[in-house]
Amino acid sequence: MATNRPPFWQREQYTPYLLLLPALLTLAFVVVLPLLFSLYTSFTGYRLIRPESLWQWVGLRNYKRIFADGDFWIAFGRTIVFLTIALNLEFLLGLGIALLINRITWGQRTLRTIMMFPMMFSPILVGYQFKFVFNDNIGILNNALQxxxxxxxxxxxLVDKYLANFSIIFAEVWMSTSVFAILLLAGLFAMPRDPLEAAKVDGCNPWQVFRHITLPFLMPFVFIAMTIRSLDVARAYDIVDVMTGGGPAGRTELLWTMIARTGYDNARMGQANAMAYVSILLSIAFTYYFFTKLLAARKYMGGAD
Amino acid sequence: MKSSILRYLAMGAGLHLAMTSAPATAGEFDGYTLRVKLIGGAQYEPLYSRIAEWEAMTGAEVDVLSRKNHFELDREIKQDIAAGTLDWCVGSNHTSFAPQYGSIYIDLNGVISEDVLAEFQELALKNSTINGRLLQLPRHSDISNLYYIKSLYEDEDKKAAFKAEYGYDLVPPETWDQVKDQAIFFANAPTFYGTQFVGKDEAITGRFYELLVANGGALFDDDWNPIFNSEAGVEAVNFFKDLYDAKAVPAGALNYLWDDTGLGFASGTVAMDLDWAGWASFFNDPENSKVAGDVGLIRAPKGSAGIRTGWSGSHTFSITETCDNKDAAASFITFLTNHDSQMIEATAGLLPTRTKVWDDAKAKFAAGGNDFLVQVFETYAVSMSEDAFTPPLITPWIEVSNEIWPQLQAAILGEKTPQEALDEAAEAARIVMEDAGYL
Structure with missing residues (x-):
């Protein structure tokens, strides 16, 4: 005896998939397809100014060139160093600012707002601002020092090997320290008072309280901020492009100034996409590392796995 | 499917336009909207005040889709080519950039009447022609000559000291070797510098290129093999390096572009400045410049082969192949490069591309008692007609340039010898030329 089975989209076991379908389709069109397309172009000799070159399959040639290209790996290494220094400085300064603001009782809101000002500027403006500050001849810094x-x-x-990188990191830190400060301040606000008071009763000094209670509690917030900022910094482009353009002589070349020059100025989009795919490994590595640390920190705090 | 949707949308938009555009004047292109992408920036804007006149004259409307500096415009156009969105008619162009864009622009021969073209300078039109196709209508030209602070050359103590040290008279330099001597002589870092140079991007490639030619070298041989790693090339790199090592140029020069050199000279802290005519009025304006009234100008000096440097190019307009109303586009770019339009730009110191405008602008300056600008136009007229040469008009020019300039910087900073740096650049340029099908 045949029962009237409903059409498959009305059957219960398919309902979850049907409900997920809009989200999956959106993701497919907005994220997956463009990613697959750019991955495909990295195996072609695609040049922006020659649309027909999109179909010129070159296999692994772009990747082989990258792996044999010393300049690319120097830029890769420099990006890692740049990221490490910038993130640590931003963390330390952000933590300091958050702790100080957490202490004050009057004008805190105003200070929190003021603290966010640097984040409101476009990175290009920040780049021009510091390009002027660090100009050797008419810049205010040299004039002040003199x-x-x-x-x-x-x-x-902006020319010396170390000073140029320092100047760019300075601009980056100036603009983004408040990301850390805001997130860590949120962490401090959410912190329960009981352990702090218990520690004081037990005779802990302020350093011990900070080291063993405040800091571990803040670590999940730190790692979230680190993850966000590592993705930001790993694709640092605007500030570097305006201040030095990756030069002179490639001394401040980061991955994205190199990729942008290859992709747009040289119009070699296939090669640039191959570079971008290799450099994404860096972002994935940093994100994975910080998420591992985040989970460990939460476990330490007795939070969820 | 996609294209048919686009077509319906376009039809809808056209219908909408047709219904809403009320004819203000009975002009030639009533109701038509011309979509354009123009170069922006302080010195380019005054011309655009004339767009309203063209609109009133023809009844068309101009929709300016972008107004950016040329490097950004270049990226945008490349994106348009890639995305197939060349849905605009007129674009600003430049002789150095034009060869990259392949066949997206039409040949203006036959579209712009021969009478009009005959009024332009022959050299400017020749430089706008690629593979026999006139892809651009030149708007104004660009070449550099040497500005200097006059009073430095009138100071008796300096004259005597210079003669004692270098064995010849201190007069405005005739050769680049003399420029080097004098720059080192005048420099007193960090308060005063002998000269300066643009230090990155195509800017320094161009400066290297013109000195290479002036020293008797060339970028490529007849078969497009890179040959700039020659003796003349090393000599050209050493010019920059010697100035840099002697602190005769600002330490940050390797980060300088055109604004930095112009503002540097106007700040009164630089003795000599190789720059374009667009700065002339600025340099002599007491509001903006500390050297106003004390500015001298001579033709660009000669290299060791007795040739004057003369890297030149023109800002131009082009019409796209996909333009839906090429007559309107042609009318528009002809209007923006006609006599009156060029007079506006010439008055600001930009070099016209119409022969008659040179004379008329000079007469206007003379009538206004502006002897300095008369001298500027006379000097630049000679260099435009006798010294000007463009970079190779090849598709991968910018790409070749991007291989050369980081190596120039490395040589100037002493990371490599000039020969090593040029050898590496030449090898990289060879690969670019091979990939582009020239080798």
Whole structure:
């Protein structure tokens, strides 16, 4: 005897999939398809100015070139160093600012707002601002140093191998320290008072309280901020492009200044996409590392796995 | 499917336009909207005030889709080519960039009447022609000559000291070797510099290229093999390196572009500045410049082969193949490059591409008592007609340039010898030329 089975989209076991379908389709069109397309182009000799080259399959040639390209790996290494220094500095400064703001009782809201000002500027504006500050001839920093008698020469801030990278990191830290400060401040606000008071009763000094209670509690927030910022910094482009353009002589070349020049100025989008795919490994590695640390920190705090 | 949707949308938009556009004047292109992408920036904007006049004259409307500096515009156009969205008619172009864009622009021969073209300078039109196709209508040209602070050359103590040290008279330089001597002589870092140079991007490639030619070298041989790693090339790199090592140029010069050199000279801290005519009025304006009234100008000096440097190019307009109303587009770019339009730009110091505008602008300056601008136009007229040469008009020019300039920087900073740096650049340029099908 045949029962009237409902059509499959009305059957119960398919309902979850049907409900998920809009989300899956959106993800497919917005994320997966473009990613697959750009992955495909990384195996072609695709040039922006020659649309027909999209079908010119070159196999692994782009990747072989990258692996043999010393400049790319130097930029790769520099990006890792840049990221490590910038993130640690932002963390330390952000933590300091958050702890200080957490202490004050009057004007806290105003200070929190002011603290976010640097984040409101476009990175391009920040780049121009610091390009002017660090200009060797007419920049205010050199002029101030000379007026104060601290320097009698023109310090080539944006040319010297170390100073140029320092200047860019300084701009990056200036703009984004408040990301850490805001997230850590949120962590401090959410912190339960009981363990702090118990520790004081037990005779802990302020350093011990900070080291064994406040900091471990804040670590999950730190790692979330680190994850967000590592993705940001690993694709740092605007500030570097405006301040030095990756130069001089490639001294401040990061992955994305190199990729943008290859993809747009040289119009070699296939090659640029191959570079981008290799550099994504970096972002995945950092994200994986920070999420592992995040889970460990939460476990330590007795939170969810 | 996609294209048919687009077509319906386009039809809808056209219908909408047809219904809403009320004819203001009975012009030639009533109701038509011309979509354009123009170069933006302070010196380019005054011309665009004339767009309203063209609109009133023809009844068309101009929709300016972008107004960006040329490097950004270049990226946008490349994206349009890639995405197949060349749905606009007129684009700003430049002789250095034009060869990259392949066949997206039409040949203007036959579209712009011969009478009109005959009024343009022959060299400017020749430089706008690629593979026999006139892809661009030149708007104004660009070449550099040497500005200097006059009073430095009138100072008796300096004259005597220079003669004692270098064995010849201190007069405005005739050769680049003399520029080097004088720049080192005048420099007193960090308060005063002998000269300066643009230090990155196509800017320094161009400066290297013109000195290479002036020293008797060339970028490529007749078969497009890179040959700039020659003796003349090393000599050209050493010019920059010697100035840098002697602190005769600002330490940050390797990060400088055109604004930095112009503003540097106007700040009164630089003795000599190789720059374009667009700065002339600015340099002589007491509001903006500390050297106003003390500015001298001579033709660009000669290299060791007795040739003057003369890297030149033109800002231009082009019409796309996909343009739906090429007559309107042609009318628009002809209007923006006609006599009156070029007079507006010439008055600001930009070099016209119409022969008659040179004379008329000079007469206008003379009538206004502006002897300095008369001298500027006379100097630049000679260099435009006798010294000007463009970079190779090849598709991968910018790409070749991107291989050269980081190596120039490395040589100037002493990370490599000039020969090593040029050898590496030449090898990389060879690969670019091979990939582009020239080798």
């Amino acid at each position: 007026s104060l008698g601290l320097s009698d020469g023109a310090i080539p801030w």
